[in-house]
Amino acid sequence: MLFQSAESRYNQWVHEHYRFLLRSAWALTGSRAIAEDVLQDCFANAWKHREQLRDPALVRAWLFQIMRRAAFRQTVPGMQSLDHEEQPELAAPDPGLDDKLDVVKALARLAPIHREVLVLFYFDDMPTALMAEALEIAPGTVLSRLARARDALKLAMGAPVPIKADVNVTPFRRSKT
């Protein structure tokens, strides 16, 4: 549309990207309720800073960028940074994990840095360039991080990994019964 008001542009973002962002935030935070709060923050920030989006083609990556920041602000207190790979205690699964599917349990055990790249890959099949934009890293880093994250996920799911990778998996915490 040639003349689209800011409100209708924003509404279009919500309509087109909410589901993807909700699933991503849910997978990153481990809680649907927190994910919904995260998205409230995310869209509020997106509206507030809507002028910062220069290229409309990057809107999904841009919204993801805002969402991941909001997600890591709202999750467990004490979470420091998105880019710390070595945080096994922060990636601890919730007590109800035993009822969940293998891949969900495995994903919950991964470090946030691996979880977010897998979320982009599995939920959206996002091109590498856009993933790089969304994660604020170089495209080459995306590929290497994705490879490591997939290996980590495979390991966490009990599938054999062809080459021993430098992966970061949090051991299961058995819930007390």
Place this chain on the structure above:
Amino acid sequence: MNPDTDFDPPALSDSEFDLRARAELAIAFEASDAPAQLYLKPKPLFARRGLQRFLAALLLAGGASGGVLAVRPPAMVRDAIDHEYHERTLRGSFMEQRQLLMHLGMREAKVLPGFPQLMRPCDIEGHLAYHLTTFFEKGGMVTVYAFDQPVDLRETSGWWSNVHWKVIRSREGKPLLLVAQKKKALAVAQTALQATPVSGPG
């Protein structure tokens, strides 16, 4: 060896593994549509600040240009005002006083009204005009244009380019264009040019 406990899962290829992961994640993270409160209600058209500013600017620009057009005199008057501006400091008699009196419709008068500063034929918008700049003691400097041929000038007055102008009729009914910096000077000149024959300066 117990086949149930010692079962070694077959190695998944990347594509199989990815398919499985995608499918399981899709089931596990089933998302709903965005809640209605997340959407913004579109503002009414006239409540938009941008539109309000645009309309205000349009109104202002329209008012300003309308005002300018309302006071804009005919082309001949504008050219005469421009001519007066360029010859404001020019002094001299470049034509006979008698001849100028005739064109001003003051055949019976002996002398020009006021203290003449400049008398010359000139060209105003392609028309031959007789230019008299004269000083009235009680009004100031006035420039009078008398036209040789009939011109389409209605009896009206106005202000343009920082000078006052007025079109009057001579005693013979010919249009005379007066230009002065002071409005009072126009009234004094009009009286002198239209009333009784002028017999002397002032």
